[in-house]
Amino acid sequence: MDIEWRKRLYGTNNFPTFKIKSVASLISEAFGDSMLKILVVASILSILIEISNNNLRNNGWLQPASLILTFLVVTIVSSISAHNC
DSSP states (O other), X not given: OHHHHHHHHHOOSOOOOOXXXXXXXXXXXXXXXXXXXXXXXXXXXXXHHHHHHHTTSSSTTHXXXXXXXXXXXXXXXXXXXXXXX
């Protein structure tokens, strides 16, 4: 009788359960930022224009490609880090 009363008064002695997000859902949340979407689309357009104009002779496509690669690496590393916390 006393135990049931204490459970109603103070609650159970359990930690609350938290829903852990998957790494894929964290990555998709990172891609949800509109500014990042604009940067990625602008980089892809820059690569396509550079390839069509110079046919890969010059290295003008390297800068937008490195921007996309940097964005992907930072997004994946931060998502994995957030998942492990």
